Ligand SMILES: [Zn+2]
């Protein structure tokens with residue numbers, strides 16, 4: 101089943117139309133609240149959670165005592181609650197008290213980093229899906245069949261079935277290509293890395309567009325920074341350039357607001373437009389449909 105990228109009708113909605121549910125700060129939990137709000141308003145993830153597509157086939161209810169709470173179940177509950185209850189404000193106390201399930205090193209009540217937390221949440225949910233997928237495969241190969249909540253043999257378990265990945269990867273996963281071209285012989289060396297987000301420097305940029313342009317700008321490696329070319333067999337001047345190999349369905353962009361090692365904050369405004377067009381940053385070798393797909397990207 102394909103991801104549902106636009107908002108679907110919400111069957112649990114008691115909430116009257118209006119501003120989103122506010123989350124109360126429980127003491128230095130702004131990092132937690134901002135990440136939860138971003139995830140709650142990511143349509144494909146919210147649509148997935150509103151149909152309980154994770155918890156329907158998660159084994160955590162049966163094995164909770166053995167393995168503890170499941171991070172994806174916790175997130176699903178939180179997102180459904182935020183999009184359903186008709187209150188102006190809510191307290192995300194459950195997820196706050198379970199913070200160590202997502203990030204072991206985090207401490208209750210301590211100031212933490214939002215981007216770091218987001219990475220922990222995404223990794224925890226992705227790993228949960230992988231674990232369930234493995235479990236499902238084991239059961240199928242043991243001839244036990246797969247139990248799922250709605251009785252349909254074809255329904256995807258725990259958000260699986262999206263091209264061999266997990267629902268988390270299908271939503272946020274993409275790939276960047278880093279190309280180094282020898283300026284002497286012209287040999288190109290390409291390396292592709294999977295990404296779940298892009299981190300942009302904003303110290304010298306006042307807009308997202310400008311920060312992205314700088315990120316994807318070609319850089320000449322020369323002087324002390326020369327490149328060892330496999331063909332020329334020596335250090336040469338080279339051109340390095342990043343490009344998007346595969347655009348994610350939802351592009352997460354982190355603005356690097358930390359300055360230096362003493363944790364100063366770059367708190368200036370960074371402007372962004374509602375529509376983000378990535379086509380000029382796409383890698384030439386990537387599939388043509390990728391250039392179309394990137395129009396669906398959202399920035400947070
Ligand atoms: Zn679960």
Ligand SMILES: [Zn+2]
Nearest residue numbers: 282285329332
């Ligand atoms: Zn060369």
